[in-house]
Amino acid sequence: MSRWASSTNAAEALKGATHGVFMADLDFASGMIRAHDGAGTVIWNGNEYLGGGQLLGFDQIEESLDYVPRGVTLRCSGVAASIISTAMTEIYQGRAVTIYLALLDDKLQLIDTPETVWAGVMDTMYIELDQGEGSISVACEYRVRREAEGTRYTDQDQRLRAADDSFFDLIHLIPGYRATWGEKTASFSNGPGGGGRGGPGRGQYQTP
Numbered sequence: 001m002s003r004w005a006s007s008t009n010a011a012e013a014l015k016g017a018t019h020g021v022f023m024a025d026l027d028f029a030s031g032m033i034r035a036h037d038g039a040g041t042v043i044w045n046g047n048e049y050l051g052g053g054q055l056l057g058f059d060q061i062e063e064s065l066d067y068v069p070r071g072v073t074l075r076c077s078g079v080a081a082s083i084i085s086t087a088m089t090e091i092y093q094g095r096a097v098t099i100y101l102a103l104l105d106d107k108l109q110l111i112d113t114p115e116t117v118w119a120g121v122m123d124t125m126y127i128e129l130d131q132g133e134g135s136i137s138v139a140c141e142y143r144v145r146r147e148a149e150g151t152r153y154t155d156q157d158q159r160l161r162a163a164d165d166s167f168f169d170l171i172h173l174i175p176g177y178r179a180t181w182g183e184k185t186a187s188f189s190n191g192p193g194g195g196g197r198g199g200p201g202r203g204q205y206q207t208p
Contacts, residue, residue: 004115005115006112008111008112009111012103012111018103018111019038019103019104019105020102020103020104021037021042021101021102021104022037022058022099022117023035023036023042023044023099023114024036024049024074024097024100025096025097025098026074026092026138027096027097028090029092029095034047034048034050035049035052036050036051036052036056036102037052037053038104038108039053041108042104044110044114052076055077055078056075057076057077058072058073058074058099059073070142071142072120072140073137073138073140074137075135075137075138078133079135079136080132081133084134084136090125092125092138093122094122094123096119096120097120097121097122097138097140098119099116099118099119100116100117101117119142120140121140122138123138123139123140124138125139126138153168154168154171155168155171155172
């Protein structure tokens, strides 16, 4: 992570030997699931985040400057068949997911407040089952993809707000339209004795 909101986290990250973990809040209908991809249990705000170790993984979370909303997939392997059956009936689509990056000391204590690196909603769940154990993958959408699109100054958008409002009904004629915004005529005089180069003593020019 190239940017930190916390100066304490930023200073600790520069040391290079700091242990970092990704933590996740998954708001399932049956209850919140909190986990991280390290070992042991991390406690934050009175909540326990269970370590999944190598059994829990996240797609690489990318920082973007092009405003493209990128999704992320959470994967959990070595899942018991009983949990798989519960997951198959779980209500999850459209429910919130938040992923944090946390720095820990040797005693699994937080260096400072974990920082949000991704927030969105669960979209699709993929389940694989083999010999009593399985894996679960949850594809999540970035929150920007769920936000309403901005309105535009068009007749169609305006009539969605007020069906009888025709304020923008001619706006489609604007592209390519050429208009005269006014013109100005000015006069000047060269005085007696001629206008130079044999021109008239009095001339006019017009500016558009």
